[in-house]
Amino acid sequence: MRVLLGLVAGALLVACGGCWDRLEPDRLASVIALGLDRGEHLPVRVTAQLSIPRLLAGGGGRDGGGGQGPQPPFDNRVAEGRGVFEAMRVLQEQSSRVIHLGHLQVVVVSEQVARTGLAPLLDYLTSEREARRVVEMAVSSCPPRDLLDVPTKLESLPGTAIAERLRQVPTTMGLPESSIIRFLNALHDEGIEPFLPVVHRVDATGEIVDRPPEAREERGRKAQDRGGPEGGGGQGRPAADRGVAQGGDDVIRVAGVAVFKDDRMVGTLNELEARGLAWLMGRLERGILVIPADLAGGGPALLYVRRVEAKFEPRLDGGRPTMQVRLKVRADVAEWLAPTYDLTTAEADRLEQAAARVIADEIMATVRRLQKEFHSDVCGFGWTFYRRYPRVWRQDLGPRWDRVFADLPVQLQVKVHVASAFFGWRSPGGPWR
């Protein structure tokens, strides 16, 4: 009996040890970031940023902390293949260690590749057991290879810097995080299309440097023609309604949104249009809304958005679909560069109306562009129709939603409630003191 139990225990020990899957940490090459681009010789070029723990230890960064000299603590490996899987296999053949995706933080895809479709990449990432579903995804306006090679001051690895910027997207842009699972959800859900944030290389003033100057000017002119401030979504200059950075910590900026139709990118929303999308999603809390001086009266006002509630009400009027959007916004006056600091009821009313107008303009500019230019329902109007009228959706609306969405009448109602950021209606630092 004891012999039998001993044999069983021995067999369990041997098998549970995982002889076939033994993987020592010091034999792994951890991929922090993946870049996907068109190759020079083959359709897919993968750039994998491998961290070098030896150089990361002791707080070493690009300056080689820990006495390791100027060598950066990462190594960008590039491989080409007919698909992502093949390119990764080539990368493995180049490496003395096992390529490990368990620590992958971000996947950056070039605009060129995004326009041909992300299905092969998603297939690879979902079938690859090591990669987690919380890995961030983004579209880059420059080749990802260039983005993954930029020097960063606060982070040791450019991949980490990009991932951290993308994790801040819910706060900075008011949009949902850009993880793989969220992209897949939007891809699978009825009546909604996915989108991803766009990552740029910028200089210390926030100027986007990934396009030639003439292209930037051209795009900036187009943005002006559309009535929006330029610069946000890769238009070359900082937006008119935002501050200008000086001596930024690094040269990566997330601005604008890449709009998809199924898995293919169809266009880009600039920074202002992305904010229109954020309003629609009811997520622009803790954001800043700038009311121009001519609307606010006296001087420009900065409103700190505390709460946003967006409600979609789909309707079928005689079989014709219409969408009513109701938006409720609560905001505080964070800064008002007016001659007087007193926020009287009349002035609050004026600010509320002005804010509602600004918000409505931002939203409608976005909706118009999505409807007329991209034919992509990233705001999820179709999803609400699907849930409210499932049978009608299945039989009529769903199959032809692209065309329906393009001509969908959208009625927008914005209500803004403005309050003082202080306990009273007067600023403690105001001139009345």
Place this chain on the structure above:
Amino acid sequence: MRAARAERAGGGVPGRGQPRPQISLSEGTALGTCLAWPVAVLYLPAVVAAEGREDGWLGMLLAGLVLIPVGLLLGALAHRVPRLGLVDQATLALGKALGRVVAAVFVLGTSVLAAYAVRAGAEMVRLLMLPRTPPWVISLVIALQGAVGAWFGLEVVARAAVMAFLSVGALLLVLIPGFIPMFDARRLFPVLSYGPGPLLRSAAVSAGFWGQVVLLAMSAESFRTPAELRASALRAGAASLATGWLLFVLAQGSAGWYGVSEFAMPNVEVMRAVRFYLPLFERVDVLVVTGWTAMGFVQVAWLVWALARGVSRLAGAVDSRPFVVPVAAALWGASLVGPEDLPGLLLRWTRVLVPLATGVLVLTVAVVWLTAAVRPPAPPAPRGARRDGTGAVGQDR
């Protein structure tokens, strides 16, 4: 000596002069929960979502209704033919020949579910942890530990079940808040937009898993009273259903029905997207695997014990322990049969084979109960009494 061994192995013949193992209500509840939950929580959501679309969560809830008749059936049979396991109940109620045939059908159904459990566990370990390890090795380990558990007897397995039950309960309390940031209740709607078909199909598949508490019939003699058996079955079913359903709702609300149906193990996949615990825990799915391992091992140990017990009683043997290793070996072999690809396993086994096997088991118990109700069998000898009625042999534990 032999009697003592038989007692340890839970192989004593109740009411025939041999002491039998006894399990309490809480142990029975934990044991019943371990019967279906480990596999159901991993593989059932994908099939339910594929069959039920948005209605899957309703179908799974609807399937919970099957628990009530199954629990009542177990209690009623134990009341009619007390202090015996299913094989003895069947032979007593239906006669030796027919009773053995019916019992053999029950044992066969149990073996199908056991082989499925071993294979499902092996696939889970292979997919999540040991991708390069051959499946036969993992199946072997699972079958071996099942044999070890069964060798030590039902009471040991039952106590292990309580520990696993409590551990998994604590894990769920930790894990469930992680879903909240991703959860969107709108993904659970619209319901019944495709009519009752998807709802009923998903309910049928789910019932195949929740109905597996019927397996408790094999250890009916170990419960103190029929009421405790019934209560254990109902409580176990309710616990399995509540946790399994909650995880399914959270997964569907986080990834949508299509996302859930797309992966082999949706709960694990969704948990791989949980950010709630970053940077404390990067791999929350490891906790799920730990929980499954605890309950899955108990499940397989119980199934090996039940099969060994069933085979031994069919063979007329008193001690079931000599049958433990052959049964475990047979299970290992049976678990290697079937498609090598996991989607094939899911589609063919989870969707068809498991509900079919569970249905056969419930039907078998119903037949035995019906016969016993129509023609009540002679009651077995009192517990602890010798055949000649001269006194007790041992003490029940």
